[in-house]
Amino acid sequence: MSETPIAISALNDFLFCPVSIYFHKLAQQEDDMLLKGESQLNGTNAHKNSDAATYSSKKSMLQGMGVYCSEYDLYGCIDTFDTERGILTERKRKVRAVYDGFVFQLYAQCFALREMGYTVSKTRLYSMLDNKTYDISLPEDNPEMLIKFKKLIEDIRSFSMQGFKQSNSSKCNSCIYEPLCSFSVKTSGG
């Protein structure tokens, strides 16, 4: 492990805005609950059962387990993994779109589980509010996305806030860290 392993959750945060991962870290160090907006809080609640290992009592179902991937130096938690069927599932409160960040989080979890000796044969997202499941190709079955995943990790490692400019005001308009952020380009009506 390097001195700065990357949190799996940061993969999605970084794609939203690179600066947000710094605020996310700060928020975790302070009081996680204080800085989480309603939608993120709901996202947390989507994991509540798995974090408490109560989603299923089946012994073959791993839930909320901490994982580490040495190949990419990533750490985090899986949501649920069915060891019998090899199905890795990440539940979200509501999947409005299959964002690349969601896919990359599954890739990271998949790689970590495989390093631990598990066989991952299927990955999927589950949208809890509308009870929809989205099958996601395994990393080896989607070379284009795998290249993007590797590039994202390189981008995170080489990112410097110096010289960063946010150009998408709609992101700032919906960003929970906006009041604290000197990079904000929030529009007055946003």
Ligand code: SF4
């Ligand atoms: S306010 Fe804008 S620039 Fe700052 S973290 Fe949020 S999205 Fe990024």
